[in-house]
Amino acid sequence: MIARSKHTMRDRLSDSSELLQRAALVMLELSRRDLSIATAESCTGGDFAALLTDVEGVSHAFDSGFVAYSDDAKIRCLGIDPKLIAEHGAVSREVAVAMADGALQRSSANFAISVTGFAGPTEEGREGDVHFALAARQDWTVGRHEKFGPLGRGTIRGLCLRVLLDMIEERLSQVND
Template sequence: MTQIPPALSDLDTPALVLALADLLQRKRWMMATAESCTGGLIAGACTDLSGSSNWFERGFVSYSNEAKTELLGVDAALIQAHGAVSEEVARAMAEGAVTHSNAQTAVAVTGVAGPTGGSPEKPVGTVWFGWSVDGKVRTERRRFDGDRAAVRAATVHHALQTLAEMIPQP
């Protein structure tokens, strides 16, 4: 009897990283991360797996607006016009991570992890995601409940799950 693999949404983060690693290695692709609100947790989840240098190229922790501009090439005027937590900045971060690396795919996150920093327009738990997969960029806004740790953990999981779903099967 053939065992059906679980849906990516059913996997915990370490199992999700394993699935993503397998997929990237079969495609011979590298990935990069551009992180603000997670402060490197996505890269950390990836590099917790032994052998991750075979598929994880680099991570950018661009917590400040200046770092987004200096490391990823995000236009400061874009941040000024839309704010760091915006679709436009998430898109530019994902594109910048690919441009400034040797990766074929990247995930970017920028958000308000809390407990401070929220506003009526961007409440605590608001996260913008950007994914660049083989030259195509997708963005998404999500809002996660819970404390800072819960928002960040949910962000890591969603970022990796969606990236794995977007990469075409080899």
């Protein structure tokens, strides 16, 4: 039998109050501007959606979250072209962009953010190789690539949450009220 955690993201990240505070500020700012976000996650397994939805009183700023861990899920849930995955690999800028665009198209959110990468060891030595993308309606999609290195699954996932927050904060600083 597999034990399930009954703890919220807040409980699991209790040692990271800075991360929780940043998430709260992002959600409050989205709410204040009457904007919403959708997430498309692979290597973080829904941790980012959990972090954002743990913020009380701003549920209308979170539209939806897609956890598309397998290639098949990326194709089915986010509409990724199988040829894109075959040509570039599931962990690539192209797929991260397509994930964000797919989440945006399948939601009513103003923004969609995605992450795909290797949180654990790989035969190719690509642990910590992660691609991110942020899409906005009637605007372009921006990508980001990080090579965190072999820091361990939990550490890499935590770093991914920070990058995702960085990207949203940067985008919000560029959007006029």
